[in-house]
Amino acid sequence: MQISEKSYICYPVSQIIRIKDKEFKPYISTSNISLAVAAVAEQINQELKNEDVVFLAVLNGSFMFASDLMKQIQLPCTISFIKLASYHGTSSSGTVNELVGLTEDLTDKTVVIIEDIVDTGNTLEKLTLILNQKKVKQIKVATLLFKPDAYKKNYPVHYAGMKIKNEFVVGYGLDYDGFGRNLKEIYVIV
Template identity: 55%
Template sequence: MSRVKVKDLEFELSIPEEKLLAAVEKVAEQMNKDLEGKNPLMVCVLNGSFMFASDLMKRLTIPCEISFVKLSSYSGTGSTGKVKELIGLNENIEGRTVVLLEDIVDTGLTIINTVEQVKQMGPADVKVATMLFKPDACKRDVTLDYVGMDIPNDFIVGYGLDYDGYGRNLKDIYTVVE
């Protein structure tokens, strides 16, 4: 599909599934090298990163575990500027390497808040992997250890990303048509 309608907005294809999976493969290869022997805990930030986390986990060859946290900072097409923790991390991460798996880093607010919360739990190291990064939207100084791809500062849906809860199921990524 070259165009889709999600709720009241039109979107056009911007990143096909094949390109997304190639980016995931690149991230997995780097993680397999960097995290060898570290027994990392992958922490999938829900809801958006579930597709990225699933595809990534299938490509990791290192021993690792996965857990999930649910955070929210969006409403409609824009950030609310506030991060709410909805479901927390239940594992003991003291002394472990933790890798936060994000779908997208744009303003940087969510990931900075999440890293700070995780650091308070005493891990040996906290790393950040994001499928997508919007450098032009980033308002904070963020450290991203693994980035699938940089993208423009456009509103997108698909591959786990949504518009008011809809569009996450699309296998490709679509950009809003202005």
């Protein structure tokens, strides 16, 4: 697993925000997000340059990361989307439900799963099972944020922008009950 050396990147609290019934403080700045995205893109560009690559973005949370990442990918590739859900409020429900399935042929393709955050690994496990039925060549995982203390599965996380503590975060695609995805920075619950 290749993880950025800049783990647990934080910056000083400048303002507390309220989303519904919870308060959050600034945690990861836009500049640190940009550095993490660039690092992930660079690794992918180097390691997968000779592969037939399909990026698979997990909606809704990965949309900002997927957009910024794809702008820096220099490989011939395609991108597709799947929607899975395992969160209710601020914690994982433990059950992953497939909401939108795949329709394209992935036989013998290298599939890069794009996640906003990998914590318990439940979503990753479900998606890996689905992809293995599609006879893919190999599966790689790219995530902006990785919570190693919460991770319960054995699937490798190949490209992670940052390790973070096992705390609830919002912003940059991550949400609390649907709110906060539009924030350009990442905030942590107070």
